[in-house]
Amino acid sequence: MKSIPTELLDIIEIVRKQEEWRAKSTLNLIASENVLSPIARSLIDSDFNHRYAEGDIGHREYQGAQFIDELETIVVRLSKELFESAHVEHRAISGALSNMATYYALSKPGNHIFALEVPSGAHISFREFGTAGARGLEVHDIPFDHEKMNIDLDKFIPMIEKVEPAIITLGGSLFLFPHPVRQIKKACSTLETKIHYDGAHVLGLIAGKEFQDPLKEGADVVTGSTHKTFPGPQGALMLMNEKKVYKKVSRAIFPGLVSNHHLGRMAPLAITLLEMLEFGKVYAKQTVSNAKTLGKVVDDLGLQVLARNQGYTESHQIVIDIQECGGGKRTAVALEQAGIIANKNLIPCDDVNCVDDPSGLRLGVQEITRMGMKETEMEQVGELLASIMLKREKKEQVREKVKKLVSLFNDPQFCFKLDGEG
Ligand SMILES: Cc1ncc(COP(=O)(O)O)c(C=O)c1O
Numbered sequence: 001m002k003s004i005p006t007e008l009l010d011i012i013e014i015v016r017k018q019e020e021w022r023a024k025s026t027l028n029l030i031a032s033e034n035v036l037s038p039i040a041r042s043l044i045d046s047d048f049n050h051r052y053a054e055g056d057i058g059h060r061e062y063q064g065a066q067f068i069d070e071l072e073t074i075v076v077r078l079s080k081e082l083f084e085s086a087h088v089e090h091r092a093i094s095g096a097l098s099n100m101a102t103y104y105a106l107s108k109p110g111n112h113i114f115a116l117e118v119p120s121g122a123h124i125s126f127r128e129f130g131t132a133g134a135r136g137l138e139v140h141d142i143p144f145d146h147e148k149m150n151i152d153l154d155k156f157i158p159m160i161e162k163v164e165p166a167i168i169t170l171g172g173s174l175f176l177f178p179h180p181v182r183q184i185k186k187a188c189s190t191l192e193t194k195i196h197y198d199g200a201h202v203l204g205l206i207a208g209k210e211f212q213d214p215l216k217e218g219a220d221v222v223t224g225s226t227h228k229t230f231p232g233p234q235g236a237l238m239l240m241n242e243k244k245v246y247k248k249v250s251r252a253i254f255p256g257l258v259s260n261h262h263l264g265r266m267a268p269l270a271i272t273l274l275e276m277l278e279f280g281k282v283y284a285k286q287t288v289s290n291a292k293t294l295g296k297v298v299d300d301l302g303l304q305v306l307a308r309n310q311g312y313t314e315s316h317q318i319v320i321d322i323q324e325c326g327g328g329k330r331t332a333v334a335l336e337q338a339g340i341i342a343n344k345n346l347i348p349c350d351d352v353n354c355v356d357d358p359s360g361l362r363l364g365v366q367e368i369t370r371m372g373m374k375e376t377e378m379e380q381v382g383e384l385l386a387s388i389m390l391k392r393e394k395k396e397q398v399r400e401k402v403k404k405l406v407s408l409f410n411d412p413q414f415c416f417k418l419d420g421e422g
Contacts, residue, residue, distance in 0.1 A: 022341070024410065027381065027402050029342040031201065031317045031364025032173070034231040035371070037275055037415030040268035044233060049264035055254065071266045078273035082207050082280070085215055085222075085239035087246035090269070091253050091261035092236040095200040095225035099125040100135070101238065102221050103167065105252035106194045106245070109136030111166035114159070116151075119346040119358075120144035121172030123198060132169075140165065146348040149176045149307040149319075157187045164191050170219070171198035174345060174362060176306070176313045178212035185218030194220040194245070202315055203237070204229030204366065207276045208284020211315060220245050226265075229287065229316050229366045231412075232272030233265035271416075279414035286374065287316045290365040293375045294318055297382030302390055306347065306360075316366040319347060321359055325389045329357040338388050338395040339402035371409040380405055 022028065023035075036044065053068040054061040057076070060069070072090060079088040092098035107113065115126035121144075125131035128139045140163055143155035151170075160168070168188070170179045185195055197214035203224035205211035214222050222239040226232040238253075240246045254261075276283070295312025299305045304321040305312050312318050322331045328344030335342055346352065347360030365373075368381070384402060387393040 025399075025403050025406065026339045026341050027384065027406055028367045029340060029363040029365070029381075031343075031362050031366070032225070032228045033364075034204075034227055034229070034367050035412055036231065036233060036268055037271065037412050039416060039418060040232065040271040040275075043267040043271060044264060046264060046267060048266060049262075051263050052260050053263055054259055056250075068263050068266065071263075071270060074270045075266055075273065078270060078277065079237055079239070082273055082277055083215065083222075083237075083239050084213075086241045087239070087243065089238040089240070089246065089250050089253055090266075091258050092223070092238060093258060093262045093265075094234070095198070095223060095236045096123070096125045096131060097257060098223035098236040098238050099123070099169075099196075099198060100131045101249055101252040101257055102196050102223055103132055103135040103137060104256055105248040106196070106221070107135065107137055107166040110138070112138045112140060112163050113167040113169060114140045114142050114156075114163070114165050115169040116142045116144060116172055118352050118355075119350045120348050121174035122169075123173045123200065126169045126172075126198070137166075142168075144348060148310060149348075151179055151184075153180055153183055156184070160184070160187050160191070160193070165193050167194050167196050169196045169198060170214070171200070171202070173201060174317070174319060174347070174360075175201045176315055176317055176319065177310065178314060179214075181212065181214050181217035181219055196220065197222045199224040200236075201225075201228050201317070204231060204276065204280065205284045205288065205315060208280040208282075208287075210281070210284035210288050215239055215241055221249060226269055226272070228364075229284070230272065230276065231283075231366070231370050231414075233268040235262065235265045235269065275415045278416070283369065283414040287366050287369040288314060289375065290369050290373065290378050291316050291318055293378040294363065294365055294382055297379055298385055301382055301386040303386065316364050316369075318363050318365075319345065320361045320363070321347060321349075322361050322389065323359045327357050328360060331361055331389060334388050334395065335385070338384070338398035340384060340388070340398075368409065370412050370414060371406075372411070372413045373409055377405070377409070 053065040116122040143152040145152040197219035295318040332344040345360040345362040346358040
């Protein structure tokens with residue numbers, strides 16, 4: 001019998017080390033991540049990962065799809081219920097792909113669209129160097145008010161009338177306050193323009209009714225990742241009310257852009273939808289409250305938190321201008337050495353080209369909220385951040401404090417528990 005290659009053992013060891021380090025020893029403040037509940041996680045490894053089910057529920061190109069049909073019927077029903085959406089497309093395997101499907105369905109190469117610039121919060125997929133560019137779209141910038149950290153409507157409305165875009169993409173990756181969807185929809189009332197709202201970051205807050213409801217406010221398509229504030233498996237959901245739009249989007253997904261839609265994520269997604277129906281409101285409320293508290297704590301400690309006059313945030317994120325603390329790159333690395341994981345981020349004052357060392361740090365509290373932290377712990381988290389960013393405390397010392405704090409919050413909350421669990 002062949003001996004086991006040492007690299008095989010190395011691979012197993014890498015996975016173990018990741019579990020030990022990221023899951024057990026670090027404070028995760030990356031705004032785009034989250035953790036599955038134990039039940040959802042236990043179902044992610046199943047035979048569905050080995051299978052195909054091209055096509056629509058009940059009309060597959062492959063045999064053997066009986067149980068995936070059952071599962072996806074549940075996913076679609078629960079998504080419609082949770083988001084009060086007439087139509088749901090569940091087969092986009094990522095948020096970026098759901099944006100591509102939106103552009104593919106609702107525009108043609110050469111069309112004009114509007115989106116924020118990246119330093120003002122856009123995801124790369126909205127821009128000419130990302131998915132929008134791959135579709136051959138011409139991207140115009142949505143004007144942004146740096147003080148309010150929101151769209152500058154007074155400047156934007158006349159631009160809409162002039163350009164008559166095919167699509168306006170709202171939402172974003174740096175996303176502190178609800179966007180003025182209603183007013184923008186109204187400004188498009190005599191145009192063919194479709195409103196696309198990228199709720200990748202805030203999908204869990206929308207589910208918990210703690211952010212704006214973009215569909216009700218007039219968005220034609222809402223796209224969103226299922227693994228950021230929505231604490232499910234990696235993937236995406238697309239929400240729509242109009243049947244005509246849904247049909248186009250659905251065809252853009254299959255046969256347009258997706259063949260295998262990664263069936264292994266469907267059971268954990270269904271579980272997370274059930275969890276959000278039951279616990280979503282409390283979870284979203286606690287998340288936003290934690291973010292506001294953390295904003296105030298680090299502001300009081302002397303860090304430059306953006307949107308101070310607006311109460312820092314109404315989402316799961318806060319953003320800190322860290323030019324005076326050594327810049328984005330150095331700060332993010334120093335925090336990592338102390339066991340605090342966060343990402344450097346472009347902020348509105350930055351040029352898009354300084355992506356390697358931007359002026360901002362984006363922090364998200366959705367995962368630590370999921371793990372049970374509340375306002376009291378936000379005080380501690382703020383102190384830990386300041387001990388590295390302001391006080392230059394020894395990293396080893398901070399790392400020990402981080403470990404101690406996270407060891408008390410090692411069990412996902414806002415989820416069902418089977419007997420004997422947790
Ligand atoms: C606003 C926004 N849209 C889309 C995406 C892409 O999502 P995914 O990573 O699921 O492709 C992101 C990623 O973080 C994002 O921030």
